[in-house]
Amino acid sequence: EDESYFDSYSHFDIHHQMLQDKVRTESYRDFMLNNKEYFKDKIVLDVGCGTGILSMFAVKAGASHVIGVDQSEIIYQAMDIVRENGLENKITLLKGRLEDVELPYKQVDIIISEWMGYFLLFESMLDTVLVARDRYLKPGGMVFPDICTISVTAISDFKLYNKDVLFWDDVYGFKMTCLKSEVIKEACVDIIKNDTVVTDPCVLKTIDVSDCQLSDLQFKSEFNLTMTRDGEITAFIGYFNIYFQKHLSQPVEFSTGPEATPTHWKQTVFLLPKPLSLKKGEEIKGVLSCKKNRKDPRSLVISLTYNDKRHIYIME
């Protein structure tokens, strides 16, 4: 009920934001249009096709036919869009869950999908891509993007820390300290300035979409971050990198890290209950585990253990 207030109450806003995210959309475009020899005469499946933009790129790249599947109402607009661009003989759009719809082909050569959520795995749309892969991909076929990494680094950002944590100590003269731990527990997404980063980054997990299993999407990884300058760590941040590479003559990649152009995924922020003061060259070691919430498999439970203490964060 509360949440509804800040819902994007425009039904197209999410698609508008994704299309306007040039890092995202141009990466998919370049991966396809710069690798036309790979797409020539291929059958392509677009999982979660939205407005159909990726399906249209695939046709432009030379695919003989593209099937787009989406369970959202947006697919009716995608049908209009495909007609508007004269591509209705090249693209078949199906409304429904990928798990339920019947495709016009038993097998496809290439699966494309933009399934990524915050911290890569929030909302778990990759699960559906793996179903599509196991059910429809020809032997030797490929899923793109194929490689994804999840990384962590640490920041010293007291502007953010004051706004999100210390704020509750004095709210117009009243104490709301009891809200602090509740707020910290909810990982948030925000665009982090790269000059607040105080350690080198560490890759926690590499996922190869062409052969990973569902069980790989829950993981536990050690990390070891080295301070690049003296500073007080106020938060760990997580982000992901995406690679379109195997079998391609012109690989494409993009990063959602703080050093790169911001995307609509921003960075995921794990605020510390207490800032940690460290000197340049010192290391902070820890373990991050990422699990699905049993009660709601689209949401994530992330635990961060460092200095012998475990901190739980949720994304829901």
Next chain:
Amino acid sequence: EDESYFDSYSHFDIHHQMLQDKVRTESYRDFMLNNKEYFKDKIVLDVGCGTGILSMFAVKAGASHVIGVDQSEIIYQAMDIVRENGLENKITLLKGRLEDVELPYKQVDIIISEWMGYFLLFESMLDTVLVARDRYLKPGGMVFPDICTISVTAISDFKLYNKDVLFWDDVYGFKMTCLKSEVIKEACVDIIKNDTVVTDPCVLKTIDVSDCQLSDLQFKSEFNLTMTRDGEITAFIGYFNIYFQKHLSQPVEFSTGPEATPTHWKQTVFLLPKPLSLKKGEEIKGVLSCKKNRKDPRSLVISLTYNDKRHIYIME
């Protein structure tokens, strides 16, 4: 389903944003703390109390007792907050719909509430305040804020128009023109720069919360805007002003208009299907009607008629 992606997935984010909106929160604070003689020994009802901040201001202003009612889970945090500030003998918090809960007093002297939504009336929380007024307010008692106005003006903002409307003509080389009218139809909220305003404003509606009726919250008003310079109108914008005034020695007011400090309500934008070119001094006359959506009374259907043509906008 689509919308969930951009949900504020933090449960506290809405309260955090409202508290951090200084224009909003300090106006309520100043209205109470600058009018202590009015609050002294009064029984106050806070409708939709959230974190309890307004209830605590009321105690600080001298109220003998405050009852806060909220149907959201946030009230459990409000209970902790009230205890943390040692005000548990002064504030009674009740979880539930105002229409359903049983108050510890049959009548109250003052009702306070921060019920305003986008374009003032989106989400219709004022309906509940009117129930509280008619059921619990003592004869001669007051509801604050007491006066609200809704205004309209026009802007020439091609940056916004390109992003939201013309964008669909060429999306990475494809046409998505069919989405234009769908996008325009959904009124959006955005922070509008005051230097894009090209007409004077016009007050559409004044609501006196102390004696208005439910039927007053759906209205139809003529407007007449005069161009303050030559320009092409790309959108009408709506906003509201809030007044705490009757019986107060120190009245307080704030505006959510483009000339004022931005608030979390921003401005409501009604994009034009086609920009309208006008000269300085020329007038644009029209009629705006605002109705509840019968299928979902929290959402609004707004029609704008000008140049003999009617345009429908929805907020849902």
